Amino acid sequence: xxxxxxxxxxxxxxxxxxxxxxxxxxxxxxxxxxxxxxxxxxxxxxxxxxxxxxxxxxxxxxxxxxxxxxxxxxxxxxxxxxxxxxxxxxxxxxxxxxxxxxxxxxxxxxxxxxxxxxxxxxxxxxxxxxxxxxxxxxxxxxxxxxxxxxxxxxxxxxxxxxxxxxxxxxxxxxxxxxxxxxxxxxxxxxxxxxxxxxxxxxxxxxxxxxxxxxxxxxxxxxxxxxxxxxxxxxxxxxxxxxxxxxxxxxxxxxxxxxxxxxxxxxxxxxxxxxxxxxxxxxxxxxxxxxxxxxxxxxxxxxxxxxxxxxxxxxxxxxxxxxxxxxxxxxxxxxxxxxxxxxxxxxxxxxxxxxxxxxxxxxxxxxxxxxxxxxxxxxxxxxxxxxxxxxxxxxxxxxxxxxxxxxxxxxxxxxxxxxxxxxxxxxxxxxxxxxxxxxxxxxxxxxxxxxxxxxxxxxxxxxxxxxxxxxxxxxxxxxxxxxxxxxxxxxxxxxxxxxxxxxxxxxxxxxxxxxxxxxxxxxxxxxxxxxxxxxxxxxxxxxxxxxxxxxxxxxxxxxxxxxxxxxxxxxxxxxx
Amino acid sequence: xxxxxxxxxxxxxxxxxxxxxxxxxxxxxxxxxxxxxxxxxxxxxxxxxxxxxxxxxxxxxxxxxxxxxxxxxxx
Numbered sequence: 001x002x003x004x005x006x007x008x009x010x011x012x013x014x015x016x017x018x019x020x021x022x023x024x025x026x027x028x029x030x031x032x033x034x035x036x037x038x039x040x041x042x043x044x045x046x047x048x049x050x051x052x053x054x055x056x057x058x059x060x061x062x063x064x065x066x067x068x069x070x071x072x073x074x075x076x077x078x079x080x081x082x083x084x085x086x087x088x089x090x091x092x093x094x095x096x097x098x099x100x101x102x103x104x105x106x107x108x109x110x111x112x113x114x115x116x117x118x119x120x121x122x123x124x125x126x127x128x129x130x131x132x133x134x135x136x137x138x139x140x141x142x143x144x145x146x147x148x149x150x151x152x153x154x155x156x157x158x159x160x161x162x163x164x165x166x167x168x169x170x171x172x173x174x175x176x177x178x179x180x181x182x183x184x185x186x187x188x189x190x191x192x193x194x195x196x197x198x199x200x201x202x203x204x205x206x207x208x209x210x211x212x213x214x215x216x217x218x219x220x221x222x223x224x225x226x227x228x229x230x231x232x233x234x235x236x237x238x239x240x241x242x243x244x245x246x247x248x249x250x251x252x253x254x255x256x257x258x259x260x261x262x263x264x265x266x267x268x269x270x271x272x273x274x275x276x277x278x279x280x281x282x283x284x285x286x287x288x289x290x291x292x293x294x295x296x297x298x299x300x301x302x303x304x305x306x307x308x309x310x311x312x313x314x315x316x317x318x319x320x321x322x323x324x325x326x327x328x329x330x331x332x333x334x335x336x337x338x339x340x341x342x343x344x345x346x347x348x349x350x351x352x353x354x355x356x357x358x359x360x361x362x363x364x365x366x367x368x369x370x371x372x373x374x375x376x377x378x379x380x381x382x383x384x385x386x387x388x389x390x391x392x393x394x395x396x397x398x399x400x401x402x403x404x405x406x407x408x409x410x411x412x413x414x415x416x417x418x419x420x421x422x423x424x425x426x427x428x429x430x431x432x433x434x435x436x437x438x439x440x441x442x443x444x445x446x447x448x449x450x451x452x453x454x455x456x457x458x459x460x461x462x463x464x465x466x467x468x469x470x471x472x473x474x475x476x477x478x479x480x481x482x483x484x485x486x487x488x489x490x491x492x493x494x495x496x497x498x499x500x501x502x503x504x505x506x507x508x509x510x511x512x513x514x515x516x517x518x519x520x521x522x523x524x525x526x527x528x529x530x531x532x533x534x535x536x537x538x539x540x541x542x543x544x545x546x547x548x549x550x551x552x553x554x555x556x557x558x559x560x561x562x563x564x565x566x567x568x569x570x571x572x573x574x575x
Numbered sequence: 576x577x578x579x580x581x582x583x584x585x586x587x588x589x590x591x592x593x594x595x596x597x598x599x600x601x602x603x604x605x606x607x608x609x610x611x612x613x614x615x616x617x618x619x620x621x622x623x624x625x626x627x628x629x630x631x632x633x634x635x636x637x638x639x640x641x642x643x644x645x646x647x648x649x650x
Contacts, residue, residue: 232647248584446650451644544637
């Protein structure tokens with residue numbers, strides 16, 4: 001029987017509750033947002049006792065459906081002040097789903113300076129005082145917990161989360177004992193505010209989740225996996241080059257943020273491209289194609305090793321590579337990989353932090369291209385929490401304010417990722433309107449703007465069709481985020497007519513329901529409106545759905561400008 | 576004859592090249608350059624001429640830069 005685990009850190013008590021009827025049909029983002037909207041006062045301080053941290057596995061997590069192991073984390077974000085859902089791969093969602101835990105809700109703040117760990121198993125949650133691991137990096141936490149408890153699922157925060165830095169993330173143990181991250185929006189600071197260093201998830205004694213119609217599920221799951229493998233994006237591009245395949249594509253289209261969003265092309269793009277990444281990894285004996293969760297058939301991750309073949313990082317993403325490589329002009333995969341490792345260990349969002357570094361470079365803190373300076377900043381300032389480290393760790397918006405920089409790429413105080421919205425306008429609408437602050441994953445219009453995914457190119461340099469495109473994608477993305485499916489399922493969903501019916505069949509066979517594809521659309525609309533209502537109650541208006549002023553300046557070399565009016569952007573919410 | 580720069584991305588590079596200057600007759604289309612390299616039009620996910628999307632029938636002019644990518648979905 002599904003249940004809710006609730007942990008009150010003020011009273012240090014835990015309870016197991018039945019799932020309220022309105023939440024019974026929800027999972028992932030739809031559920032975390034419903035819970036946060038119902039239980040968290042929108043005007044509360046995100047690091048205060050009234051905020052709650054909610055984890056929910058997707059509705060298909062724990063089943064044999066491929067790529068279904070995403071875990072959603074939700075709260076009010078200390079970075080943006082909006083509602084936040086951030087999802088990640090790794091092993092935690094599958095363990096929670098097998099335990100029958102629909103959601104883990106953590107509320108309150110303990111008295112005193114002590115730290116705690118949570119042990120989650122089939123009996124409930126136990127709160128245990130923790131001393132040994134305080135101050136430790138995430139890799140040391142994972143290693144120590146494996147010795148202490150065996151190979152459990154782990155959610156952990158690093159020093160950044162302990163210090164409540166606004167860009168702190170929550171890391172998830174992956175299948176190789178490395179890390180994946182709930183990166184965006186500072187949820188690691190919320191976990192740190194509740195003085196929880198780690199959550200160990202013990203699935204001992206559990207079996208696969210029950211299915212209402214096992215034969216139907218198996219058939220649909222097979223069709224679903226086939227659709228993923230048949231799509232050139234998920235079957236060939238991502239497994240071959242990882243997400244860094246986008247470097248050369250976006251550079252060719254003139255939308256590659258360079259020198260803190262001053263230019264749209266980078267002269268050393270080949271040094272940081274997906275093609276070079278793959279060659280380098282193969283040459284050194286690393287693994288160019290690797291999954292972050294069991295049951296992944298896309299395998300867009302990779303294991304990057306140094307010149308001697310020693311592990312540096314896994315899951316080196318386009319975003320991190322581009323923002324450090326071109327936007328901070330470091331142009332060196334070895335330095336970027338080392339920086340990625342350090343950010344993972346410190347437990348800080350590699351998008352927010354890298355954009356913040358670009359803004360800091362613009363403010364004269366260190367020169368553009370100073371890779372060793374960036375590594376020093378991470379090792380000595382971020383990890384130790386010096387005043388400069390805390391400044392960078394508070395995100396791009398705050399760095400811009402403190403150093404008097406006017407070109408500060410943020411929306412709702414969250415850093416804009418590695419696509420310039422002047423040259424790829426559809427993603428600009430997503431940045432502006434997302435309930436999460438600037439977030440490319442909320443409605444990834446890049447694929448339609450540049451590659452025609454979903455039935456043809458919507459010209460990236462024109463305004464026509466972009467608002468409708470972003471709206472459609474943001475509604476559809478809620479479906480993926482709620483089912484626990486990898487975002488990349490969006491590509492076969494858009495292009496292969498067998499994919500969405502197979503997803504619906506899997507869901508119906510899992511729960512014994514008779515849902516239709518239209519139900520998904522309804523779930524997306526309801527969830528987006530719930531999230532927006534939270535934000536409005538927290539003080540946000542349509543004037544916050546805007547890009548920074550500097551995007552009105554022409555982007556070299558195309559000369560593209562951000563030319564949407566406020567009224568045009570506001571049409572997004574007409575549904 | 577005109578000269579155009581052809582830039583190949585991702586798997587299109589395999590057994591071909593990254594970047595090449597090609598001499599082609601005036602009025603040569605994007606599609607003709609594509610098929611001249613043994614690539615079918617259906618394999619092309621993105622064709623950019625000077626950074627702008629161009630259809631296969633688009634005629635090239637002297638000095639154009641053509642980027643060709645297979646179906647790649649995103650990052």
